[in-house]
Amino acid sequence: MNAGFVRVALDHPSSALYDYRMAHDAGPAEPGMLVRVPFGRRDVVGLICEVSAHSDVPAAKLRDVLALCTACPPLSPQWLALTAFAADYYQRGLGEVALPALPQALRDPSRWARLLAPEERYRLSEAGRAALPEALPARAQALRRLAQELAERGELDPAQARALHPKAIATLDAWREAGWVVHDVVEMGTAANRATQAEATPPAVTVPRLSDEQAAAVEAIGAARGFAPFLLHGVTGSGKTEVYLRALAALLAREPEAQALVLVPEINLTPQFEAAFRTRFAATLANDAIVTLHSGLAEGERARHWLAAHTGRARIVLGTRLAVLASLPKLAMIVVDEEHDPAYKQQEGLRYSARDLAVWRAKQLDIAVVLGSATPSLESWWQADQGRYTRLTLARRAVADAVLPSVRLIDLEEERRRGRASFEGLSGPLVAAMKARLERGEQSLIFLNRRGYAPTLACDACGWVAGCPRCSAYVVLHKPERALRCHHCGWEARIPHSCPECGNVDIAPMGRGTQRIEEALASAVPGARVLRIDADSTRRKGSAQALFSDVHAGDVDILVGTQMIAKGHDFQRVSLVGVLNADNALFSHDFRASERLFAQLMQVSGRAGRAGLPGEVIVQTRYPRHALYHALARQDYVGFANTTLAERRDAHLPPFVYQALLRAEGRTLEAALAFLAQGAEALATLPAAGRVTVYDAVPLTIVKVMNAHRAQLLVESQSRAALQATLRAWLPLLRANRAGSGVLRWNLEVDPLDI
Structure with a gap:
């Protein structure tokens, strides 16, 4: 379709489309095509949303399209409509939605010409994985790094390889001749599964009988x-x-x-x-x-x-x-x-x-x-x-002899009153149950949704608690790395030898994380092979898959981890699940906390007894009479859901109302709260404001993160249409109030999950 002008969406907060003039030799333009255009003093990539024979922008202000991406087929009208809906509903610019949804290769004009051209890839063969990097001289650090990157990334293109070693291509060709490396030519738009490529015929598949x-x-x-x-x-x-x-x-x-x-x-x-x-x-x-x-x-x-x-x-x-x-x-x-x-x-x-x-x-x-x-x-x-x-x-498990696990609640207060022994947060009944599984050759899973060694480090003498200098939060002790680390901003420091306030050398960890439980399990269940899976142990690419493979292969007796192990995994030999420290979520300020906790506990409970082995779930709690735990013991999601929905209806909470959350970050908390207060005043002047409820601006639970002070303002309505209309009219007023407010950043979230 030949047209003289195009309207382009750019990755910019403005919802406006920008008019550009098509050069005569640029080729036919269509909606859904990518273009390179000048914007301010930069050249940027945009998405054509409309084409036209005329423009309302004065000719003197129009600028020319610099390049048109013809290698990639245009994005469909349905895809453009999807991104337009998302932009409208979530109150963002169309370009802010559409362009980040595309892979980086499409947002880089230098790569357009070879978008669908074949690409070279190098990867280790099985022989290479077994031989490298040990077969290389210890002093050949660059070569060993090349081999290590191949193993960790899975594959390297020529440019990535040359960045690691100046003679990488010649080295890789030599390794290929030795049988250590495989050279692939991959056509863009394909994703071959190498594991099955070498097989002449696919293996026979046993399809289970449906219930x-x-x-x-x-x-x-x-x-x-x-x-x-x-x-x-x-x-x-x-x-x-x-x-x-x-x-x-x-x-x-x-x-x-x-x-x-x-x-x-x-x-x-x-x-x-x-x-x-x-x-x-x-x-x-x-x-x-x-x-x-x-x-x-x-x-x-x-x-x-x-x-x-x-x-x-x-x-x-x-x-x-x-x-x-x-x-x-x-x-x-x-x-x-x-x-x-x-x-x-x-x-x-x-x-x-x-x-x-x-x-x-x-x-x-x-x-x-x-x-x-x-x-x-x-x-x-x-x-x-x-x-x-x-x-x-x-309602029933698919395996004929598999039933839902039984749930046992361990009253920690009762255990304490009776003076029963515990092992670093592991109750006696839970330890005994793990030992019984070990003797039978079965696996146990310990769930604690808190990574690190301990939530923080403290001094008993003066009350000092290790905190982050950039956030209003405690830092987490990571014992294996001998580090204190903030899980909000990433700040890190070495563990001090003594209290920085009073000099006391008797500083100690407070609370327990997965690292500490892993350490305790080695003493509580001697001889057990313990594996920890959390965000710290799976940082490298492919490491999570390798660790889960060890569990499936039976090389692990006790698996301890966070929510990463709680859902979706089919552990055939796990017959015991232990849950630690679940009580914290019972008293959260977030009205969704109980729903999340129940889902989390139901999901992790479901890892037990999946292959016909009798399954048991042991939950350690100080509140064994809580209704949530009783619903869990009955495996009664329906009852829990109906009760919670009734409570939500009475309290006028979602899904019976629709919400939006305005957050602001400022150099001071006062600046953030003042910006939100001005926003509330501006909202009150809008025509549809009478159908919207505005709550007072309040600080977030963790007020300061990365030296920015944070606050929020909740807006809700019983009408989704009224809320959307109000937000649409409110946004320009918020942008106008930002100037000179001392606010570093602000954002408006529709249907927030964390309040």
Whole structure:
């Protein structure tokens, strides 16, 4: 389509589109194409949203498009509509939504010409993994670093290799001749699975027999036509993944060109999902028809996978929340696993909910969306109660002899009164239960959602507690690294030899984290092979997958970790789950804390007894009579959800009202609060203000982070439309108030999860 002018969205807070003039030799422009344009004193990449034969901007002010990206097919009108909806609903500029959703390769004009050109990749062979870097001389540090980077990253392109060693290509060619390195030429838009490429025929796959409940769920999803939202409520181990696989297989058999999007909440869950999907579809889909999209991928790999989805080559796209904004021109089904998980809500930049956008996208495209969880969010449960979602229930575990674990509550106050021994926070009954599992060759899992050795370091003599100089928070003791570390800003210091206030050398850790429990387990259960999995032990790429492989292989007797181990993992030999320090969430100021705690405990409880072994869950608590723990002991999500929804209705809380949260960060707390107070005054002048409730501005629980003082202002309404209209009119007033306010940053979040 030839046009003289284009309207372009830029990655800028303004929601306006900018007019540019097309040069005669630039080629035909279409909506959805990327362009390089001048903006101020810089050249930036923008997205064409409209083309026109005329412009209302005076000719003297118009500037020319500098380059047009023709190598990448234009983004579809449906994708543009999705990003436009997200921008409008979450009150952001269109370019702020659309451009960050694209891989970096598309936002770099220097790479446009070779977007779909083949790329070279080097990777270690099995022989290379066994030989390198030990086969290299100890003094050859650069060569050893090259080998180590190959092992850690998985693959290197020529530019990455040369950055590590000036003669990297010649070295890699020599290693290839030795059989240590494999040289691949990868076509952009493909994502070959190397593990299966070498196999002439796919291995035979044993497809499990469906239970009656699973068969009914698959049939219902397969029979749906048009927009059909399903809430798949299945207890842990009930075979929700098998329902996804069968539903997708039926879709792909019915619509040969269809694409499907499968969302998971965390990166560490993608390897096992990818393995399951590749195994099941090995005989029917090409190697590059299944791709992953998440922030843990290298930029080149993410670009290849995104292009595979965008060009329709990828049939199944598996990813975390950012994948919901991927371009899939033939999308025919969406699956959101663990739909309740807070990780689906982005907490920086565009604060969107991937689950909610998935539902909107399904409605836009008139397709089915399946939301799966053992503990659905109360918002989704309420939608099903209202008949807007179809509820599908899997009440029994899929394995014939597998039953839900029993739950035992250990009263810590009673243990203390009776003088019973404990081991660094591990009660006697829990230690005895772990020893019994060790004798039977079974595995135990200890859940503590607090990483590090201890929450902080303190002095008994003067009361000093180690705090962060940049945040109003205590620093966490990391004993293996001999460091104090702030988990909010990253500040780090060595452990002092004595109290900096009084000089007392008897400073001691306060509380317990996963590192301390790992240390205690070595003494409490002698001979047990203990493994810790948390954010500290899985920093390197691929380390989480390797650690989970050790658990599945039976090389671990006791696994201790944070929420990383609580959901989605199918530990066949785990028969005992111990839960430590869950009481803190019972008294949180956040009204969603109990919902999150119950979901977390139900999820981690579900790791026990999945393969027919009798499962037991031991929860240590000082409040064994709390209603939440009693619901957990009964495995009664339905009762918990209905009771909590009734409380929310009485208290006028979501999902019965709609909320937005204005946050401000200032050089002083007074500046942040003053900005919010001015915002509240400005909001009161708007026509729709009478339908919106505005609460007082208050400091955040952790007031200072990175020397910025933080406060928040809550706005809510019983009408979503009224709230959206108010926010839309309020934003220009907030931008005007920012000047000279002393506020460093502010943001407006729609449907906040953390208040």
